[in-house]
Amino acid sequence: MYLNPFYTPEVHGPYEMISIGRLELERGGVIEDCRLAVRTVGQLNEAKDNAILIPTWFTGTHQAWIDTYIGPEHALDPSRFFIVIVNQIGNGLSTSPHTTDDESIAMSRFPFVTIGDDVVAQEWLLREHFGITELFAVVGASMGAQQTYEWAVRFPDRVHRAAPIAGTAQNTPHDFLFTRVLLDAVTSDPGFNDGEYASNTDVVEGLGRHARVWGVMGLSTEWWKSGAWRALEFETPQQVVEGFLEPTFTALDPNSLVVMGRKWQHGDVALHTDGDLATALGRVTARVFVMPISEDMFFPVRDCATEADLIPGAELRVIDDVAGHFGLFGFVPEYMAQIDHHLGELFAV
Numbered sequence: 539m540y541l542n543p544f545y546t547p548e549v550h551g552p553y554e555m556i557s558i559g560r561l562e563l564e565r566g567g568v569i570e571d572c573r574l575a576v577r578t579v580g581q582l583n584e585a586k587d588n589a590i591l592i593p594t595w596f597t598g599t600h601q602a603w604i605d606t607y608i609g610p611e612h613a614l615d616p617s618r619f620f621i622v623i624v625n626q627i628g629n630g631l632s633t634s635p636h637t638t639d640d641e642s643i644a645m646s647r648f649p650f651v652t653i654g655d656d657v658v659a660q661e662w663l664l665r666e667h668f669g670i671t672e673l674f675a676v677v678g679a680s681m682g683a684q685q686t687y688e689w690a691v692r693f694p695d696r697v698h699r700a701a702p703i704a705g706t707a708q709n710t711p712h713d714f715l716f717t718r719v720l721l722d723a724v725t726s727d728p729g730f731n732d733g734e735y736a737s738n739t740d741v742v743e744g745l746g747r748h749a750r751v752w753g754v755m756g757l758s759t760e761w762w763k764s765g766a767w768r769a770l771e772f773e774t775p776q777q778v779v780e781g782f783l784e785p786t787f788t789a790l791d792p793n794s795l796v797v798m799g800r801k802w803q804h805g806d807v808a809l810h811t812d813g814d815l816a817t818a819l820g821r822v823t824a825r826v827f828v829m830p831i832s833e834d835m836f837f838p839v840r841d842c843a844t845e846a847d848l849i850p851g852a853e854l855r856v857i858d859d860v861a862g863h864f865g866l867f868g869f870v871p872e873y874m875a876q877i878d879h880h881l882g883e884l885f886a887v
Contacts, residue, residue, distance in 0.1 A: 542738060544789040545630040545637070550601040553577045553631065558662045567649030569638075574663055575600070575631035577623045579608055580616030582668065589670045590614065591660065591689070592623045595680035595866065596798050597790060599625055606868040613881035619674065624660050626681065627651050628797030635735065635793035648797055653681075653805045657688045661696075675699035675885065676824075679866050680837075681798065684709070684805040690822045691807040697824040699884050703877070704831045704863060707807045707845050708815050713836055716755060717803045723747035724792045741792045748795070749787035753779055758833035758862030766860055769869065819848040826852040827884045829877070833862040855880045 547553065553575045561572035577600035582589060592603055592614075600623035608614045614621060625631040628651055635648040664670040676697055678686035683705020690700045691707070706713075727744025730736040738745060761767065767778045811817040826849050830842035839856055846852045857876045859865035865873050 542630070542636055542789075542791050544738070545634075545791070550599045550631065551577070551604060553600055553625070556663060556667055558659055558666070561655065561659055563649050564652045564654050565650040569627075569633055569649065569651075571633075571638075572627065572659055573633045573637075574627070574659060575625040575629075576663065577601075577604065579604070579621045579623075580619050582620040582670070586668075586670055587672065588618065588674055589620045589622060589664070589668070589672075590675045590677060591664065591673050592621060593656065593660065593676075593678045593682040593685035594623070594626050594629055595678070595682045596802055597629070597787070597795070598680075598682075599629060599631055602867070606874065607877065612874070613878045613885055614677070622664065622668070622670075624656075624663065626656050626685070626798065626801075627659060628794050628801070630791050630794045634791065635797065636737075636791050648793065651797060651801055653684045653688050653801055654692065654809070656685055656801070657692055660685075660689075661693065672696050673698065675701065677701045677703070677881065678705070679703035680705050680863070681802055681805070683837075684802070687807050687819075688805075690824050690826065691810055691818050694821050694823045699887075700822070700824045700826045701829060701881060701884055702826070702842075703829045703857070704834055704837050704866060706805075706837050706841055707819060709803060709805045710841060714803050716836065717799045720748055720751055721796055721799045723751055724795055727792075730792055736792050738789060738791055742788055745788040745790065745792060746784055749783040750779060752787065753783050755835050756862065756864045758835060758860060760833055761860050761862060761864075764860065766869075815845070816848045819845060820850065822849050822852075825884065825887060827855045827880055828852055829855045829857055829880060831857045831859050831862060831865045833860050834865075836863050 557573045561569045628634045676686045676689045683702035686702040687707035690697050724744045727741040729740035772778045807818045808815040828846040830839045846854045859873045861869050
């Protein structure tokens with residue numbers, strides 16, 4: 539086991555490690571002791587009908603939600619809801635290549651985990667550990683949106699509301715290719731040897747390339763062109779790369795990025811209906827607000843709108859933010875004001 543100082547409570551805030559036991563995986567293989575890093579906020583009421591599940595995004599942990607989205611001033615109000623944030627498998631806190639003692643699944647031999655595997659693990663956690671069988675809502679962004687859709691399709695009778703933010707139910711060919719470029723940037727580094735564990739200090743060049751790719755796609759062309767980066771107190775675009783993107787991504791575990799990236803590539807709720815996306819999304823009974831970001835280059839509004847049209851009663855609520863996909867970080871107050879407004883309406887019914 540390799541101890542990466544980035545994946546600690548000192549960096550990400552407190553969380554509880556909860557074992558769900560043996561997890562058999564959709565694509566074969568097994569995690570004998572699957573442990574989920576969980577942060578809860580608020581109190582579960584006696585009826586157990588005020589629970590909101592939040593799954594994490596690519597590279598993200600529970601702390602991003604605690605810092606930006608949750609509080610008495612937000613729609614995700616812990617005085618009203620019991621909020622359960624579950625770190626996805628492979629994100630560096632939950633069971634991941636560098637956190638497991640099982641050498642048979644460590645390093646590059648870590649099994650292929652799917653979005654569906656995450657949701658099955660989360661369902662067990664909620665039911666067996668917390669006694670929760672129905673969810674007031676599932677709210678997730680980016681890869682968390684993929685998990686949100688999976689919940690609504692796989693367990694339609696257990697999800698009453700769903701808010702997929704900046705993500706799709708079926709990964710597009712463009713996103714498959716983009717994620718391949720991300721993985722290539724990491725794994726092409728000489729320090730990443732197939733079959734051997736690579737720490738983030740082994741793959742600094744690859745992680746740096748990975749960071750710069752995110753600069754091209756995670757932040758919109760308009761964000762760069764308009765000089766919106768100055769709001770982050772950077773004086774030049776190069777300072778954004780050196781002072782924000784590279785430090786953010788070079789701290790990460792490269793093996794975990796591969797596990798999450800493969801999940802992202804293959805996210806597809808139509809796997810439940812022999813490839814028929816319309817039939818899969820037609821199973822959804824939750825009230826759904828589909829919430830793309832206006833300048834998002836991964837999950838453009840048109841892709842999200844097409845899926846929203848396939849969900850009975852779904853509403854398209856576009857978040858206007860020039861930052862594009864990285865608007866998720868809440869760079870500007872207007873982003874969270876829009877999120878809170880739409881979630882407030884979703885939760886009011």
